């Protein structure tokens with residue numbers, strides 16, 4: 001029988017966030033696939049665990065992926081970890097999970113540290129509906145194109161960003177969404193210097209222009225204000241009435257009844273307008 005792939009989250013800065021289940025799963029796995037084996041060795045040594053490790057990162061998914069799959073098919077249990085946070089969320093792992101799913105190999109995801117969820121929860125912005133955008137493209141043109149596509153997004157948006165690109169990204173965000181849009185910059189979450197700065201995009205550009213940012217960031221940006229629904233006007237109603245009569249041969253009264261209901265217009269006003277424009281029952 002095939003083994004199981006466990007997706008094992010690891011702390012994003014605070015070792016106290018290791019759960020008993022995370023520790024037990026690492027201890028019981030036949031082997032661990034790690035994004036950076038040096039980082040994972042430190043974690044294992046903190047837990048007094050010695051385990052066979054193999055390297056699985058975004059540059060070797062095509063070679064390491066099939067060999068992990070082979071071992072899973074042979075009945076072994078693999079714990080997949082990344083440097084920090086939940087594997088497969090802007091991290092290697094997505095591809096491996098897809099391969100397992102395609103073959104019917106069991107995948108079990110453990111809940112645990114994840115920068116996205118931690119930042120969203122603390123952001124102070126609406127959390128009911130959000131979109132996770134991960135890292136924006138490196139190339140400026142592609143980055144602008146991605147942001148342009150989000151111009152009318154009304155859900156809260158969550159971005160990952162590296163500190164050396166933060167200033168450029170804040171400028172692009174401010175240009176796309178306007179300087180008044182709210183942003184929560186969630187920095188060094190769960191670490192000693194954890195900080196959540198809630199301001200506007202314009203203020204964020206100013207603040208970090210002078211002081212280069214340090215540490216890891218998640219950017220949580222408020223969505224656009226929903227556009228007011230355009231009221232259908234009487235002219236549109238009249239056009240539809242005429243079209244309905246032509247195409248379906250409806251009487252004026254029936255056509256008006258149907259259009260007024262669909263467009264939520266006053267039936268009497270639409271009827272009078274149709275009559276005064278020459279329509280007859």
Ligand code: SAM
Pocket residue numbers: 012013082084085086087088089090091113114115116159160161162186187188189190191216217218
């Ligand atoms: N899979 C990970 C997760 O679920 O949290 C995310 C990995 S992604 C390669 C790394 C990005 O996560 C960083 O560039 C940063 O945007 C964010 N991040 C990770 N740890 C963080 C922390 N302690 N505070 C703020 N952001 C963090």
